[in-house]
Amino acid sequence: xxxxxxxxxxxxxxxxxxxxxxxxxxxxxxxxxxxxxxxxxxxxxxxxxxxxxxxxxxxxxxxxxxxxxxxxxxxxxxxxxxxxxxxxxxxxxxxxxxxxxxxxxxxxxxxxxxxxxxxxxxxxxxxxxxxxxxxxxxxxxxxxxxxxxxxxxxxxxxxxxxxxxxxxxxxxxxxxxxxxxxxxxxxxxxxxxxxxxxxxxxxxxxxxxxxxxxxxxxxxxxxxxxxxxxxxxxxxxxxxxxxxxxxxxxxxxxxxxxxxxxxxxxxxxxxxxxxxxxxxxxxxxxxxxxxxxxxxxxxxxxxxxxxxxxxxxxxxxxxxxxxxxxxxxxxxxxxxxxxxxxxxxxxxxxxxxxxxxxxxxxxxxxxxxxxxxxxxxxxxxxxxxxxxxxxxxxxxxxxxxxxxxxxxxxxxxxxxx
Amino acid sequence: xxxxxxxxxxxxxxxxxxxxxxxxxxxxxxxxxxxxxxxxxxxxxxxxxxxxxxxxxxxxxxxxxxxxxxxxxxxxxxxxxxxxxxxxxxxxxxxxxxxxxxxxxxxxxxxxxxxxxxxxxxxxxxxxxxxxxxxxxxxxxxxxxxxxxxxxxxxxxxxxxxxxxxxxxxxxxxxxxxxxxxxxxxxxxxxxxxxxxxxxxxxxxxxxxxxxxxxxxxxxxxxxxxxxxxxxxxxxxxx
Ligand code: SF4
Ligand code: SF4
Numbered sequence: 279x280x281x282x283x284x285x286x287x288x289x290x291x292x293x294x295x296x297x298x299x300x301x302x303x304x305x306x307x308x309x310x311x312x313x314x315x316x317x318x319x320x321x322x323x324x325x326x327x328x329x330x331x332x333x334x335x336x337x338x339x340x341x342x343x344x345x346x347x348x349x350x351x352x353x354x355x356x357x358x359x360x361x362x363x364x365x366x367x368x369x370x371x372x373x374x375x376x377x378x379x380x381x382x383x384x385x386x387x388x389x390x391x392x393x394x395x396x397x398x399x400x401x402x403x404x405x406x407x408x409x410x411x412x413x414x415x416x417x418x419x420x421x422x423x424x425x426x427x428x429x430x431x432x433x434x435x436x437x438x439x440x441x442x443x444x445x446x447x448x449x450x451x452x453x454x455x456x457x458x459x460x461x462x463x464x465x466x467x468x469x470x471x472x473x474x475x476x477x478x479x480x481x482x483x484x485x486x487x488x489x490x491x492x493x494x495x496x497x498x499x500x501x502x503x504x505x506x507x508x509x510x511x512x513x514x515x516x517x518x519x520x521x522x523x524x525x526x527x528x529x530x531x532x533x534x535x536x537x538x539x540x541x542x543x544x545x546x547x548x549x550x551x552x553x554x555x556x557x558x559x560x561x562x563x564x565x566x567x568x569x570x571x572x573x574x575x576x577x578x579x580x581x582x583x584x585x586x587x588x589x590x591x592x593x594x595x596x597x598x599x600x601x602x603x604x605x606x607x608x609x610x611x612x613x614x615x616x617x618x619x620x621x622x623x624x625x626x627x628x629x630x631x632x633x634x635x636x637x638x639x640x641x642x643x644x645x646x647x648x649x650x651x652x653x654x655x656x657x658x659x660x661x662x663x664x665x666x667x668x669x670x671x672x673x674x675x676x677x678x679x680x681x682x683x684x685x686x687x688x689x690x691x692x693x694x695x
Numbered sequence: 696x697x698x699x700x701x702x703x704x705x706x707x708x709x710x711x712x713x714x715x716x717x718x719x720x721x722x723x724x725x726x727x728x729x730x731x732x733x734x735x736x737x738x739x740x741x742x743x744x745x746x747x748x749x750x751x752x753x754x755x756x757x758x759x760x761x762x763x764x765x766x767x768x769x770x771x772x773x774x775x776x777x778x779x780x781x782x783x784x785x786x787x788x789x790x791x792x793x794x795x796x797x798x799x800x801x802x803x804x805x806x807x808x809x810x811x812x813x814x815x816x817x818x819x820x821x822x823x824x825x826x827x828x829x830x831x832x833x834x835x836x837x838x839x840x841x842x843x844x845x846x847x848x849x850x851x852x853x854x855x856x857x858x859x860x861x862x863x864x865x866x867x868x869x870x871x872x873x874x875x876x877x878x879x880x881x882x883x884x885x886x887x888x889x890x891x892x893x894x895x896x897x898x899x900x901x902x903x904x905x906x907x908x909x910x911x912x913x914x915x916x917x918x919x920x921x922x923x924x925x926x927x928x929x930x931x932x933x934x
Pocket of ligand 1: 315316317318327328329332374375376377378379380381382391392622
């Protein structure tokens, strides 16, 4: 590797060395308690898929270039050189880790492997070796923010084309738009994904609740976070923050997308509006009696719920989806483990967007077994990534379930007053 | 010649080790504090009340380890508790500390804590040499455990050898002797330790102190630093 590139990568690594990162990098006792935590290791027991081994690659680079003991005694077996071989390894550890942070629930120190993989991802960007698709998708999101004036018309037209389908689910008041856009002073700005499955059910539900809402021009997904590019992550969130501020909304409701929710809720600081998940919103409507649902829709179905890692363990949306499901289904069963300890579906960290089907299927065998053990026929979840991955698993392992978004189940069961 | 080396180990090296220990830790903590804060939460959910207390419990009781590796947890607790008692026991040798009754010839724990620590270290070593833990282990991990093992063994030997003379109503090197040595260290009077520590197993004491010095000197630069970082880390997780 050229010296200039090595210097650049060291600089990138240094930019990630926050207080917390240093604590994480300094502390691991290599006790191995986290070994069994990772779904990838549990599904295919190879040491490289353990949290500790993944982090160790980065730790060795850190020790080699940032610690006196690593510079003085590189031979103690705890350092590696930053070269092409190291980058290969970095790539493998970064893009086989879904960033689910389940290992944090095992480690006696709560070391955050996802955060450490943030260094790995940044090194790959610096070396121009990151998955190009993710960067491209992130750039597209950012470009959309810049060209919003030119594309607004086309967006609004596309939205109008969806309205008939919303009305099929819920007949709103005559003269009221089924999918309002650009509503100043709206109570809720709903940020969806680019796909009608993320817009239609939510629109029907909010219309049913009589919500004063507005659809965001932007899609919620943050590819900047998947590829581990802090600037792009910020820029992508900024578009939505600016829009919400400009419209003066009270709340920003993020659609069923775990990473989008976590980034917006927990990683973008304070705003003049509240950030909630669409699951929170549905739960609130049900609790306040603003919408009613027909339990008969799920008669004869046994329903279980997959906690998306970024929603539950890393986002805190845990009891709300359960309350929604108990309203909807007579036969709701928990998978085990659940809530903050749930197994990752195996699709996070950008893996679904990247394809990686072979690895995703193999590394999530435990997930398929866990779902199967519930005997459920409907597998509900609240994250786009999880939904795609669970659907693939369903097919691959013949799980025999119907994978459904929570919003879809609610929208299908809406009772027209 | 040998006497000079013994003196260097038992007196100046102790000061050096203590200095490296303190400066090393202060330096390490300062480096961390000088770094920019991450800026957003790193906690995991579900949120529970009294997060500070829970972080404390996570640090000292390791419920995660108890849940996922119960046998290992038993040895982890045994090791850490016994280690704590050993530190107290050694401090107790300093005249005037008085954790044990003044007339007791025994160290705090009476040798049992040393045995407990040794057993735990042996378990750690065996565990490290098997299965996936073996694959994540580095040379440094083994060296540290061996250092601890020999430290515990020499410590055990000293207290065992001391008991030989019990029939005659006293230890070969009594607690008071060790107390005099430590007091001399604290006074910086550079007195000859040989004059303070009689007994034919003096060499074992020298080795023990040498290993202890090493332990103190590597402390800030190895994973043992988790002693200081476990609490702040657990606070991050609890939020
Ligand atoms: S964050 Fe998840 S995928 Fe990554 S090492 Fe930890 S358990 Fe495995
Ligand atoms: S459980 Fe924590 S300290 Fe132990 S090996 Fe895993 S990351 Fe390191």
